[in-house]
Amino acid sequence: xxxxASFDPVTMxxxxxxxxxxxxxxxxxxxxxxxxxxxxxxxxxxxxxxxAFGTYRxxxxxxxxxxxxxxxxxxxxxxKARSGYFRLVPASVCHYLLENxxxxxxxxxxxxxxxxAVHSKGVADTCVILARAHHLDEKLAERMGYLHDVTKSMSxxxxxxxxxxxxxxxxxxxxxxxxxxxxxxxxxxxxxxxxPRILLPIWNHTLGDGKSDYxxxxxxxxxxxxxxxxxxxxxxxxARKDLKKAVELVRKEGxxxxxxxx
Numbered sequence: 001x002x003x004x005a006s007f008d009p010v011t012m013x014x015x016x017x018x019x020x021x022x023x024x025x026x027x028x029x030x031x032x033x034x035x036x037x038x039x040x041x042x043x044x045x046x047x048x049x050x051x052a053f054g055t056y057r058x059x060x061x062x063x064x065x066x067x068x069x070x071x072x073x074x075x076x077x078x079x080k081a082r083s084g085y086f087r088l089v090p091a092s093v094c095h096y097l098l099e100n101x102x103x104x105x106x107x108x109x110x111x112x113x114x115x116x117a118v119h120s121k122g123v124a125d126t127c128v129i130l131a132r133a134h135h136l137d138e139k140l141a142e143r144m145g146y147l148h149d150v151t152k153s154m155s156x157x158x159x160x161x162x163x164x165x166x167x168x169x170x171x172x173x174x175x176x177x178x179x180x181x182x183x184x185x186x187x188x189x190x191x192x193x194x195x196p197r198i199l200l201p202i203w204n205h206t207l208g209d210g211k212s213d214y215x216x217x218x219x220x221x222x223x224x225x226x227x228x229x230x231x232x233x234x235x236x237x238x239a240r241k242d243l244k245k246a247v248e249l250v251r252k253e254g255x256x257x258x259x260x261x262x
Contacts, residue, residue, distance in 0.1 A: 002031040002062065005071035006078060007045050008038040009097065010052045011088050013077045018059065033062045035070070039082065040102065051092040083110035084150065086191045094192050101139055104146040111150050120146050122225030123218070126236070130217045133240040137197075144198045144218050148205050151182040162186075180206040208251055216243040223250045 003021070005014065022030050032053070034045035042063075049061045081088045084107040086097050097103065108120040124145030131141035151159070159178040162185055163170050170181045184203050187193040201218040204210030208219040220239045224232035239246035 001027055001069065002033060002065050002067045003069050003071050004033045004035045004067040005074065006038045007032075007034045007049055008040055008078050009045065009048050009081055009089050009093055009102070011074065011077045011081055012090055013088070014071065014074050015052055015090060017071065017074065019056075022058070027058075029058050029060065031060045031062045031065070033065055033067065035067075039106065044100075044102075048089075048093045048096060051096055052090045054092070082106040084186075084191050086193075087189075098191065098193055098195075101143050104143065107150065108146055112153055116149055116152055119225065119227055120149055122227045123148060123221045126221035126225045127217050129236070130221060130239055130243070131214075134213055134217075134243065136213060136217070140195075140197055141214065141217055144201045144214065145221055147187060147193075147198070148183065148202045148218055148222065149179060151186050152179045154179065154182060158182075177206045180204070208247060213243055216247050220246050220250055223254070 003018065007014065018030065018032065021027070032049060034042050034049060036042060038045055040048075046061060046063055053059045053061060077088060082103045084103075086094045089097065104124070105117075105121070108117040112120060124142045127141035127145035128138045130136075131138045151162075154162075156175050156178070159175065159182050160171065162182045163178060166185050167181055170178065173181075180203055184199045187199065187202070193199070197214060200212070201210060201214045204215045205218045205222055208215075210216065210219065217239075220235070220243065224235040224239070226232070235246060235249060238249060
């Protein structure tokens, strides 16, 4: 028997459903495949299926076959996983999603307002430009750019509760800063993301007090991405040459802006 679904991505709920089906119908060998439709490319979803079922001797992943049955009722679980809840997928698939920066656009669209999602894409693109200029990891820079504001839409009450439980010392900070802390907590708990090269720049991006080049890139990109309502051509040009000087400029202009009461 050949079963297909979008498996975009394959979730633990689907793994359990397939195992239950084999047991209930006494199927000796089952074949599964990713259907044509999906956000991720079919070959990518096939790869994820192989990771999820690699240790199952009697479940075989195939491609391009005529299916006998479609696995229905799991689209909502896949959608939630694409929204950043990678804990819903098998551990091997979670690792693959994180290593390959999967579903970043879907995550920000699900977790952020439309305006904030556009901003996050602009920050990610700017991070890539600056990482390339300074010979740093462009994929890593893109991921921190996309994810830096993932909890920005949380209410103060939600943010306060998260910090009260997981980082109470940060409750003394201005609530406008909280999202840089809650984002890191959210990413760890829901995405299983623990890479300090991504998390530390996100943690530091509001105050701009990080010491690494990735810290500086995210701090600058957050302030000069192309959807801001002012010309940042000079800032980008300076940042391509000297990150430290660009940080100083952005910080100085921010302080002047706040002094004017904006």
